[in-house]
Amino acid sequence: MTLLSRELPAAQAFYGDVLGWTYRPAGLGDDFCVALSDGMPVAGIGALAASLQVAVSWTPYFAVADVDKAAARIRERGATVAVGPLAFHSGRAALATDPDGAAFGIWEGAVRSDWTVGRGSAPAWLELRTRDTDDAARFYSQVLGWAPETEGGFTLVREHDHAVLRQDEHVVAKIRGGGVQATSDPRIRPRWHVYFRVPEVSGSVAAALNGGGALLSPPDASPAPVEATLRDPDGALFTVTSR
Template structure:
């Protein structure tokens, strides 16, 4: 969500080579495409929504009212909605620790799927209590695998991994935040976008008025960095990493 959609589209076009197209949700929402595939959406924040500019994951649900009730029953907070929006109904909520997320009941853009091709590599919830968070989201969104087509959550290597079929769509990690309460540091969802060249994307971010929000992190398989756009919305870019002296990972 952005307060200046034109500037936001210009920034992400320059950094990630996105092309924006109108959608069935009206003038206040545009879908970003890369190589002909939908990867993200940017919506216009109005003055009546006193919420920060941010990237927010929206989870598809069958019934928005049932989802809102589940959120409240399990200690979460409903910030907006559910409200009619374009071709469906949307809600904005926060889990018991304050991490903000959305949900959507209605038609989705065809071929829009996290974890595939140019789409976000995955969504990551950085929180203090991964197990409690996985219980909350699992019960709200029915991540038990019992309903056909739904996601399944499992605990793997100190993370809760959420998969849709064979695609990893979300990670929930605990212990990454300081235990001491800090109003500037709270649990939140991060969106990871894949790029072929991390340094090139960082330079493009600087040229377009964004900023670097973390050092570059490295693992045997990838490298990633947290960035912020000119309005302060944080996002993460991840690129392949081939250790020196070794063949590229496959």
């Protein structure tokens, strides 16, 4: 996961308070860093939104063998490659939007196993809210090579009213229909959404509000709520969960 923020120090301070993160340089210049949880990498944060003229958001990056071929497949299927492919010191990347407008990235290069969603300190899981589950599952399967049965790779299987992406039995992402492109509610528009694990949801909510963020989906009224959806001061949405 990567956050395209407007100002790196402000984003570092906010997520440090809300999620307990510390940071280290990423080797990509002064405007990009790696967020750490208990010393382990969680995500990348860069002050790139203004220069790339994109909205501030948490964006998933999916590994591909050839970023040029993947970008071509994206365009062939009616989607958009908005930025790139661009070369970095350890690989090449591009930023795209799927046919319904949900932003995602593709990455060709070195991939660390401890950055995999659903494992260790990495985000708990991702969720794609989209217009039609089957159409979205077909698009990402064709572009990224997800298949119903893959030996040692990613599997995408329809379960009830949604699709579930797994890697070696770990849940990586869920795809749900019902997204509405014209709505003013950012939670309903087609988009990728990230869930971060925290030890205490109520503490993270309080820190977010104190740091200028907003609470979109309040936690339940139980003494130990399990999740809440927040918006950071720049507008990026994310959910904290203790599950």
